[in-house]
Structure formats: structure tokens, C-alpha cells
Amino acid sequence: MTPLLTVKGLSRHFGGLKAVDNVDFAVMQGEIRAIIGPNGAGKTTFVSLICGRIEPTSGMIVFDGNDVTNLPPHERVRRGIAYTFQITSVFANLTAYDNVALPVQRTLADGRGHGAVHADVMSALERVGLAGREDAIAGTLSYGHQRLLELAMGLALKPRLLILDEPTQGLSDGEIENFIGLVREIARDATVLLIEHNMPVVMELADRITVLNAGSILAEGTPDQIRANAEVQHAYLGTPEEEDADG
Amino acid sequence: MNGGTGKAIALHVAVIAALFALNFVLPAYHHGVLARVMVLAVFAMGYNLLFGYAGLLSLGHAMFFAAGLYGAGLPMVHFGWGVPAAFAAGLVAGILLSLVIGLLALRTKGVAFMIVTMMFAQVGYLLVYYFGSWTRGDEGLVIQQQARALHFGATRLDLTEPVTRYMTALALFSIVLVATLIVVRSSFGRVLIAIRENEERTRMLGYDTFANKLAAMVASGAICAAAGAAYVILFGYVGSTFASIQYSILPLLWVLLGGAATTLGPLVGTVLMFYLIDGSGDLLKTYAPGWNISHLGIVGVALILLVLFFPKGILGTIRDRWARWLP
Numbered sequence: 001m002t003p004l005l006t007v008k009g010l011s012r013h014f015g016g017l018k019a020v021d022n023v024d025f026a027v028m029q030g031e032i033r034a035i036i037g038p039n040g041a042g043k044t045t046f047v048s049l050i051c052g053r054i055e056p057t058s059g060m061i062v063f064d065g066n067d068v069t070n071l072p073p074h075e076r077v078r079r080g081i082a083y084t085f086q087i088t089s090v091f092a093n094l095t096a097y098d099n100v101a102l103p104v105q106r107t108l109a110d111g112r113g114h115g116a117v118h119a120d121v122m123s124a125l126e127r128v129g130l131a132g133r134e135d136a137i138a139g140t141l142s143y144g145h146q147r148l149l150e151l152a153m154g155l156a157l158k159p160r161l162l163i164l165d166e167p168t169q170g171l172s173d174g175e176i177e178n179f180i181g182l183v184r185e186i187a188r189d190a191t192v193l194l195i196e197h198n199m200p201v202v203m204e205l206a207d208r209i210t211v212l213n214a215g216s217i218l219a220e221g222t223p224d225q226i227r228a229n230a231e232v233q234h235a236y237l238g239t240p241e242e243e244d245a246d247g
Numbered sequence: 248m249n250g251g252t253g254k255a256i257a258l259h260v261a262v263i264a265a266l267f268a269l270n271f272v273l274p275a276y277h278h279g280v281l282a283r284v285m286v287l288a289v290f291a292m293g294y295n296l297l298f299g300y301a302g303l304l305s306l307g308h309a310m311f312f313a314a315g316l317y318g319a320g321l322p323m324v325h326f327g328w329g330v331p332a333a334f335a336a337g338l339v340a341g342i343l344l345s346l347v348i349g350l351l352a353l354r355t356k357g358v359a360f361m362i363v364t365m366m367f368a369q370v371g372y373l374l375v376y377y378f379g380s381w382t383r384g385d386e387g388l389v390i391q392q393q394a395r396a397l398h399f400g401a402t403r404l405d406l407t408e409p410v411t412r413y414m415t416a417l418a419l420f421s422i423v424l425v426a427t428l429i430v431v432r433s434s435f436g437r438v439l440i441a442i443r444e445n446e447e448r449t450r451m452l453g454y455d456t457f458a459n460k461l462a463a464m465v466a467s468g469a470i471c472a473a474a475g476a477a478y479v480i481l482f483g484y485v486g487s488t489f490a491s492i493q494y495s496i497l498p499l500l501w502v503l504l505g506g507a508a509t510t511l512g513p514l515v516g517t518v519l520m521f522y523l524i525d526g527s528g529d530l531l532k533t534y535a536p537g538w539n540i541s542h543l544g545i546v547g548v549a550l551i552l553l554v555l556f557f558p559k560g561i562l563g564t565i566r567d568r569w570a571r572w573l574p
Contacts, residue, residue, distance in 0.1 A: 051451065053447075053451070072450075072455075073450050073451060074450050074451075074453050074454055074455050074456070077451060077452065077453030078453050082451075083451050085448070085451075089445060089447075089448050090448075091441055091444045091445055091448065092444070093444055094440065094441070094444065098437060098440075098441075101434075101437060102437060102438065102441050102449070102452050102454075103452045103453070105434040105437070106452055106453040106454060107453075109434075110453070117434070153452065157452065157453060
């Protein structure tokens with residue numbers, strides 16, 4: 001089986017800082033892959049390269065057999081790479097309905113979705129548990145609900161690869177519980193790339209885990225393998241010289 | 248949502264009906280003013296599409312208005328073109344100009360976009376003088392009365408006759424108003440608003456934001472040029488003042504006063520601003536003769552007050568407080 005996403009020798013340097021440094025990486029279709037690593041390890045930069053928000057210094061990104069390295073971000077979205085933001089960035093002044101209608105009308109225009117805008121918006125909202133709140137102004141929703149709205153927008157893009165950047169940040173335990181169930185359901189028809197700090201969530205959801213440290217892959221394996229890995233423990237606990245790696 | 252749509256349609260129909268009725272009751276002076284204001288409100292609606300909905304603040308929209316004016320006026324004067332051909336020429340001139348300016352200016356954002364559009368408009372203004380032998384610069388050109396008529400078979404519709412002129416202005420205004428309403432409630436309108444709110448997020452939802460902004464620019468340019476072409480046909484004069492910076496600031500002011508990103512705001516703002524300038528001129532002359540404040544002074548003060556204390560304008564404030572359904 002060929003991977004859905006393959007990354008070869010991917011680098012992004014900001015001046016002297018090697019945020020992502022010569023990374024080789026592959027994700028299989030249908031997988032839930034977690035990317036973990038200490039702060040400043042380059043996780044967000046790495047997924048930003050994949051979805052096209054940032055251009056790579058060098059390297060190659062292949063999605064579903066096609067080289068997408070030079071495609072603008074909106075073209076990648078149309079091919080099925082969706083990104084939900086680390087910092088919630090729903091359209092605060094628009095209604096929840098309009099927020100979801102934007103990705104829905106996009107997928108319909110691309111011919112990747114079938115049906116009507118209204119029905120698809122309602123079903124996306126219902127799927128994340130926001131049915132009945134479609135007329136609320138997004139900025140007035142609670143933080144947890146804004147994260148769910150963000151997820152509904154990602155779902156409405158009908159992604160083949162859904163990138164979730166720290167989705168449980170700021171959620172309550174009960175909300176996290178719901179969220180885990182939701183990601184499992186999404187993973188039935190999409191591949192999920194999950195950046196997450198919450199270890200119990202990662203251990204419960206991920207099929208495989210990739211550990212980034214200082215822009216490079218430190219380890220990769222099943223949750224059990226990663227848990228037992230001495231290098232990973234070292235990177236997470238740190239040593240006094242590495243304290244300035246934060247950022 | 249559906250209740251809101253019904254109310255919105257009813258309101259727009261009522262406004263058009265009211266303008267139609269005013270034709271029969273207004274005294275001659277105000278009748279003439281309103282015909283002019285409706286054409287200028289079309290200019291403001293074109294500006295509003297780009298500024299209010301897509302969030303792109305241009306300081307050079309005089310060039311699109313002037314493209315319509317000169318695009319229609321010059322062939323009428325120099326080649327003796329009829330009204331329909333001249334109007335089409337003005338419209339095409341505006342579309343082409345906004346396409347070219349959009350391709351260049353939309354590479355910039357924010358303040359840079361304001362400066363670039365203003366500079367291009369300034370180039371347009373100076374071109375009017377450069378081709379002075381054709382345009383006669385600030386002196387301008389007067390279109391002969393007999394040229395300003397429409398022919399339907401044997402029937403001749405004299406566009407200089409007040410009622411015909413008023414109805415023609417109303418027809419153009421109504422078409423553009425309805426078109427704006429349809430556009431801003433369409434999926435395209437939703438994308439423009441999304442770009443205004445957060446362009447980066449819109450791009451990550453799969454939208455080519457540049458292409459959408461360019462489409463908004465061309466639609467805006469076309470509407471403004473239509474206003475310009477109608478102006479020269481209905482009022483028979485074209486001069487360089489219409490290409491000056493003043494006519495780039497005025498639509499911004501009309502839209503801010505009436506309410507940016509409201510479909511009826513441009514009309515409200517244009518009417519009020521016209522009468523404010525009109526009325527204040529006499530008042531200032533009577534009570535403060537030594538101050539020597541021109542109407543530009545009034546415009547400047549109004550602009551500052553609006554931005555400081557009333558940024559959402561009249562209809563924007565009404566929408567926020569009482570009528571969320573207002574488009």
C-alpha cells in the first residue's frame with residue numbers, strides 16, 4: 001500500500017534556526033498519526049509546510065501520488081488537505097451557520113460534495129454537537145464550542161487528510177471525552193494528523209506516533225514503543241542545557 | 248433566516264417604490280437633486296461592494312467613475328456616438344481599467360493598497376490634462392442636448408427632460424441595488440465577507456482569495472463606471488474634477504455615513520451628505536462669512552467625526568441594535 005502522504009527531505013530554516021530539518025515522513029491511508037514533541041520542536045511549522053501555509057526551504061511533499069510542494073494552499077485544500085488552527089480562528093463576527101457554509105459551498109463547487117448547502121451545513125453542525133446553535137454569532141460561543149465549530153469547518157471540507165493542531169487545548173475533561181469519540185468517527189473516512197500535548201489523548205487515539213525534537217524526527221512507532229523509548233523520555237524531561245529550547 | 252430574507256426583499260421593494268413616488272411630489276429643485284443623487288449612489292454602491300463587503304479600502308475610485316464618464320463622454324463628443332454605444336463604452340472602459348488596476352494593486356494590502364490605488368487615480372487625473380486637446384482638462388466638455396436621447400423605433404426618449412431623466416436614474420439605481428443585494432447574499436458575497444474578516448483563514452478553506460478580490464474589484468469598477476457613464480449621459484458634462492482625489496474620498500464618506508456593508512447605506516449616505524453640503528453652504532455664508540470654509544471643509548470634518556464616533560454609520564448601527572436581518 002502506498003502512503004497517502006509522503007514527505008522527503010523537508011526543511012524550513014528561519015535564518016539560522018532550523019525549525020524543520022531534513023524530515024522524511026509518511027502516513028498511510030486511514031491512519032491516526034500523532035505528532036508530539038517539546039515546545040519549539042517544529043510541529044506546527046511541519047504541518048504548516050504540509051498544508052502550504054509556509055513554503056519549504058527544500059524538500060518534497062507528495063499527496064496521493066502527486067507532488068504538491070509548489071501548490072498554493074487553497075489548491076491543496078481542494079485536493080483534500082484540511083487544517084484546523086492551533087489558535088481558534090473561526091470568523092468571530094459571522095454566524096456559526098455562515099462559518100460552516102463557507103467550506104461547504106467550496107466542496108460543492110469543487111464537485112467533492114453532493115447535496116445542498118443548507119443540508120450539509122446542518123449535518124456538519126450536528127456531527128460535532130452544535131445543532132441548534134447555527135444562528136449564534138461565532139464569537140459569542142464558549143471556547144469549547146468554538147473549537148467544535150472549527151472542527152465542523154474542517155469536516156465540511158470533506159478532507160482526506162485532516163490536520164488537527166492542538167485541538168483539545170483549553171477544553172474541559174468532559175469536552176475532551178466527546179472529542180476523542182468524534183476523532184475516531186472522523187478517522188473512519190479520513191486520515192488524521194494530530195498535534196497534541198495531552199498524552200492520554202495521544203495514547204488513546206494514535207495508531208502511530210512521530211516524535212519531533214529540534215526540527216528532526218527523534219522516534220516513530222506505536223504508542224507502546226514510544227512510551228518505552230528512553231530518548232523520548234529524555235527529550236521530554238530535558239537536561240539543564242536544553243532548557244532554552246522552549247519557544 | 249428566511250423571515251429575514253422576506254423582510255429584506257420587502258424593504259428594498261419599498262425603497263424603490265418610494266423613490267418612484269417621489270417623482271410625482273418633489274418640487275423641481277429637489278427632483279433634480281434626487282436624480283443626481285441616485286446616480287452618485289450607484290457610484291457609492293460600487294465602492295461599498297469592495298470596501299464594505301470585501302474590506303478593501305481604495306482611495307482611487309475616482310478613476311473608475313471617470314473611466315465611465317470619459318469612456319462614454321469622449322466618443323459622444325468626438326465621434327457622435329449614440330447613448331447605448333456610449334454607455335457600453337464607458338462600462339467596458341471601467342471593467343478593463345479595474346481588471347488591470349486590480350491585477351497590480353491587489354498584490355498589496357492595507358495601507359499600501361490605499362496608496363497604490365490613490366497613485367493610479369492620480370495618474371488617471373493627470374492623463375485627463377495630458378490629453379487636454381481631447382478632454383479640455385478642467386474646463387471639460389458639454390454633451391449637446393440633442394445627442395442625449397434614446398431611440399426606440401420612431402419613439403425618441405429625451406433624457407434631458409426631467410421626468411425621463413429621473414426615471415432613467417431610478418432604473419439604473421434599482422438594477423444595481425437589486426444586483427448588489429443578490430451578490431452579497433450569494434456564496435460569492437459570503438466569501439468576500441470572509442476575506443474581510445480573515446483572509447488567511449479563508450485561504451485555508453480552499454478559496455483563491457486573490458481571484459475573489461479581483462472579481463470584487465472588477466464588479467466594483469463596473470458599477471462605478473456605469474454610474475459615470477450614466478452621469479455624463481443624463482447631466483451632459485464631463486470635466487477633470489470628477490477624476491480628482493475629491494471623487495475618491497466622497498464615495499468613502501457616503502458609504503461610511505450610510506453604513507458600510509449595508510445594501511442601502513450608500514443611498515442614505517449620499518442623500519444626507521448632499522443635503523449637508525448643500526445646506527451648510529448657505530448657513531456658513533450667512534453666519535460665518537469670514538471663516539471661508541468650502542464644502543471640502545465640511546467633508547473633512549464629517550469624515551473625522553464619522554470615523555471617531557460613528558464608525559458603523561447609520562444603517563450599520565441600526566442593524567447592530569435593532570435589525571440583524573438588514574442586508
